[in-house]
Amino acid sequence: MYRIAEPRLGGLRIQEWHRRARFAIGLLILVLLGSSVGLVLLDRSDAPLTTKMFTALWDAVNLVTTLGDFSDFNTDQKVFMLVAMLATVVVAGYALRQLAGMLSGDDVMVFWENRAMEHKLETLNNHIVVCPFSPVGQLVAARLLDAGATVLVLDSDAKRAEKASGLGYMVILGDQTSFDDVLERARLDTARALFVTGADPNSNLEITLVAHTLNPALKIVVSGENELRRLLLLRAGASTVIDENDIVASAMVRESDARQAQHRP
CATH class of the missing domain: 1.10.287.70 (Helix Hairpins)
Structure with a gap:
């Protein structure tokens, strides 16, 4: 991490x-x-x-x-x-x-871990970025990993970042005040796609805007809760805006139609 x-x-x-x-x-x-x-x-x-x-x-x-x-x-x-x-x-x-003992502290271990991760990030290419490691982000990251993709997780929450690191993902951790630096470190210039999976619509919009600025050609998939938010995200640089409510509603209707069809004579 x-x-x-x-x-x-x-x-x-x-x-x-x-x-x-x-x-x-x-x-x-x-x-x-x-x-x-x-x-x-x-x-x-x-x-x-x-x-x-x-x-x-x-x-x-x-x-x-x-x-x-x-x-x-x-x-x-x-x-x-x-x-x-x-x-x-x-x-x-x-x-x-x-x-004796000066190089065994946690802070020294963090220093060496950062140095090792710097080398990995410098050579990172054709990867997919998931931000943040929310419940939706965890599902997205797992499916991408199962499909053989190289997944890089970005998060501002230390516990979620530790969880992602424990699951074997490459992780960049930074608080909200330094998240622009997180996106810059994520090598979006060589990334294949960015999945924005947070629950905060304002944070999703900001991440989309910064990511599009760093790499205008980057494919950005993000969730939007209504039509206005979808338009804002598209103007900010999103390639695809997923309406989670619409997906849930459609799934519920399909499930209802399927059950009705089973009970028809």
Whole structure:
């Protein structure tokens, strides 16, 4: 699910984690360099300086990475290594304490989910958009999915959006104040059709108008409750306006006629 109003805290947490990670790595590098320099200065052997530097670096890397493969030390070097080991433990403990758990919060999960959905939306093509996931929208989406269509659900209600996501639909969630952004994210420029299935006629009219503005060639199917509303929706860019009341009335009349025909001699 893609959330238009993504919590900024997730991105801020990741930025802070990166900052702390860089700081922790910097401390470990300082321990590595300090250990190397100290071991070279305390090396009393007659080995060439380059050999001393390489041996010191080898021992320092083993210290930081805890591999444990050290060369022989004199007494001064052993004392120094004890101090360096203590510093390594302190730095490693600090790093674990600062970094552990920062990337496991819900806000971080939302951030990564949005990033993954962005990639999917960028490549979305020939899909059908259902807006919103109302009772009618759920039926429409299910039948479209059964027919093999790629369905994208748009909604401003978090519970309905979560339900749609749980059923396997791609979902964009945004509140009423940001619904223009929702429609822009829905890739209406590459969509095959838009089904407007809300119960609010004013919201349906607004969605139809914005969608038609974004893609004048888009097929828009929307419900209208009377003749005036049908004309308004058609002028707003609807391709087909379905009168739900007329459909119900026709179905009831057909059912009545069928029952009368069954009882005729």
